[in-house]
Amino acid sequence: MLENVKIRLGISVGDLNGIGCEVILKTFADSRMLDFCTPIIFASNKTISFQKNTLGIEVKYNGINEASKAIDGKINVVNVWKEVPNIQFGEATEEAGRFAIKSLKKAVEALKNDEIDVLVTAPINKNNIQAEDFDFPGHTDYLAQELQGESLMFMVADKLKIGLLTDHVAVKDAPAAINPILIRTKVRIIEKSLLMDFGIRRPKVALLGINPHSGDNGVIGKEDNEVLKPVIKEMSDAGHLVFGPYSADSFFGSDMYMKFDAILAAYHDQGLIPFKTLSFGKGVNFTAGLSKVRTSPDHGTAYEIAGKGKADHSSFKEAVFTAIEIYRNRTEHQGLTDNVLQKQRTRR
Structure with missing residues (x-):
């Protein structure tokens, strides 16, 4: 075989x-x-x-x-x-x-x-x-x-998989680059990859917030309420197991990431810092979606x-x-x- x-x-x-x-x-x-x-x-x-x-x-x-x-x-x-x-x-x-x-x-x-x-x-x-x-x-x-295909930078390890909404984009430009079309596209790439490449039939995906504390209901920033939350609800209502947005500062320290098959981070360092901290030497960069x-x-x-x-x-x-x-x-x-x-x- x-x-x-x-x-x-x-x-x-x-x-x-x-x-x-x-x-x-x-x-x-x-x-x-x-x-x-x-x-x-x-x-x-x-x-x-x-x-x-x-x-x-x-x-x-x-x-x-x-x-x-x-x-x-x-x-x-x-x-x-x-x-x-x-x-x-x-x-x-x-x-x-x-x-x-x-x-x-x-x-x-x-x-x-x-x-x-x-x-x-x-x-x-x-x-x-x-x-x-x-x-x-x-x-x-x-x-x-x-x-x-449409590419996704997907950092994978045994029990941790992190994709990026924006990858090699300056931090100051990341919020403006995130829109409903991008979110839907990246979520679907992750779901397809988890099914086709990793054999996970009903993948659960968590999205991290764009702003600190996911914007604190608009106090710190409006992007989470106005961009992320509506798309997450729309996809969830359509049957996708998509959850969030979660506050990135406590998501990994509390082992919350263990409850999901993959995490979608808003920008490069938000995803790569915890990934390399938890998996350095055992982690792999996989270009999903191709x-x-x-x-x-x-x-x-x-x-x-x-x-x-x-x-x-x-x-x-x-x-x-x-x-x-x-x-x-x-x-x-x-x-x-x-x-x-x-x-x-x-x-x-």
Whole structure:
């Protein structure tokens, strides 16, 4: 069955001056990982050789020119470039940004062409990736353009899943960006993902308030009363298990989050601070709502420890397992859906 199918797992290396290659190589230095997937790294033989030798990580890999030539049971490296990058650990350079984009674009191309089944992305630097042909604040926005569907930044861990109404938006601009259409869209993406990707049939979703204390009935701000509450009531009346808005300051400390399958935060730090506090090292960033599966670790480039061999690869490893699990759940869900549709056609 699906458990025995070797999933082709594509990997973009991120910023070469950060810890991306280190966490990738540390993850697959454990040969048991090859029982779960066939890793396909988008970089170059020389780049990976330099990284593993510098960091002292013992791995063997198979160099290929196309993802379709990957061999099961081996770490595969697609030669995306022939140049030899000038790697300067801990430095944010334009060159590192260019190679991060090259790796990502080639990996996404392979994902779109079904040469890989899922994509796991190592961390990038949002500043040095900016270019004429790459004007995006991060992975999520780029993937939303390239892959079908509406994207949602969904931070997932074992017992905690947090989506964002607004992600890479300045705090001062977040309230104005939140409107009924956005709320309905994000709630539906979360509900569909919980059903299709995590096997939760009747998901319960909590929304956090936009203002402190959810506005205190308009004393601190009107957005919660005028925007959030009407949409929550409308969706609840329509049969959705949607609740809130809840005051964000006490929601996590009181373990209220344990009562829900997912939480929808109003803005980036409102969701990411409690998520990383409760799940750091075990959390995964999943781009929900797209036609393909993409995950990443819950940390950044970590320039301060890059090249020193100190990086913890736990979150990247979790990102690998999460991508595999979601792919299997999604494939199984699609199979069940196809069976139901076939039965309906037969009855007609």
